[in-house]
Amino acid sequence: MDLHVLELFCRIVESGSFSKAANAMYLTQPTVSGHIKKLEKEIGVRLLDRLGHRAIPTKAGDLLYSYAKRMLALRQETQQAIDEFKGGLKGTLIFGASTIPGGYLLPPLIGPFRACYPDITIVLKVSDSKQIIDAVIEGVYEVGAVGAQFEDSRLEYRVFAEDEMILIVPPAHPWASRRSVKAKELLGQPFFLRERGSGTRKILEQALERRHLSIGAFTVIGEMGSNEAIRQAAKAGGGIAIISKLAVASDINCGELHGIPIADLKLTRPFYLITHRHRSRSPICNAFLTFIGTTSRPHDSHRT
Known part of the structure; x- marks a missing residue:
């Protein structure tokens, strides 16, 4: 062909x-x-x-299509290996990221990375964690960045950053002046959630499960496909939500939202770079992983 x-x-x-x-x-x-x-x-x-x-x-x-993408990726990997042999790296790295690493953590790194490798172009695709993981498994992306682990022995996870999720309420909410709330208090509140498949939702579900609670007991008034949608809905006063602190830092600083810790829920999470365990990585991908500093021992995909 x-x-x-x-x-x-x-x-x-x-x-x-x-x-x-x-x-x-x-x-x-x-x-x-x-x-x-x-x-x-x-x-x-x-x-x-x-x-x-x-x-x-x-x-x-x-x-x-699935096989053709692999063949084209192998062609690019071959060219990159030859370029590296000749003394330089050039080409394109396409990687996927869920909304928090894709919107807040990785973009500031692209400029410094390109300063080291000026002939490499970065293409960043943003979607939910499950879609990123599926794309890495299928070979569409060499590397992805997600905020939750999904059990699959084909994946290798490396921690590269950490995040805290907090409860957000609008300024007029009765809880706006509180220093903390308890998890059980959330059950009677109108609640905005991220969609199924998002890392934010998965971490929340796991934290609730440890307290013998379930999202099914929440008064869910909306499921939304992005942190931006959650932010805007909460700012409008329609309900409350649990979201990454990174995504609402500016809103909290200017008083448009109030962030409240949940005293009995651990809502910190690592962010992972993921690669396919059984596929060789291109020189560009290896350069990117080294640049970010992912020299820690890979995490097993079935640990949570």
């Missing part, structure tokens, strides 16, 4: 469009269509369904 054609196929899957893939690869749309027809003929199955202006991968297309 031609790697150039596989890259083109991946672009179509990711953009959902022949024309967008053609523009990205500086090709005409008829040329793109011709390459895909030849690829489908070579493999012997239909890879893409054309639904109006959308291109949707078939099951065979999904299968090819």
Whole structure:
């Protein structure tokens, strides 16, 4: 298989469009269509369904996509190894991060890293922890940054930062002047939660379980897919929430939210860099891990 054609196929899957893939690869749309027809003929199955202006991968297309991404990653790794042998590192590192490391911890490190490696481009993708973990397992990202561990023997976890989660309430809330609350007091309050699959929610669930409590007993008035949504909802006065202190530090400093410790809940958590245990890492990935200082012993994926 031609790697150039596989890259083109991946672009179509990711953009959902022949024309967008053609523009990205500086090709005409008829040329793109011709390459895909030849690829489908070579493999012997239909890879893409054309639904109006959308291109949707078939099951065979999904299968090819997962392997094609690995092949393209290996091509990049090969080029990086040759560049390193010749005395320099250049290329692109694509990694994924959940919302707190992706929004607050990693961006300040990109500039200093590029000062050391000016020929490396960093592409940071932000989504929830479960999606990042799945992408690392599938080989879409070489490295990810998440705020919770999920049991999977294929993953290797390295601690690189710590965080504290706190209860936030709006200034008009009766608890705004309190120094602390107890976990059981949370049950009767209107509550905003992060979505299932987020590291924030997983840590909260584990902390409650240790106190023989459950999120199921909360009065949940909304589940939200980002810390920004939680912040804005709490600031509007609709309810309370538990969120990373990093995400609301500016709101607390200017008095738009009040942060309150929960006396009987341990809500500190480490953040981890994750890699695939059984895949070799590219020189760029190794340089990034070394730069961040992840020289500590890897954590087992089944520890919590």
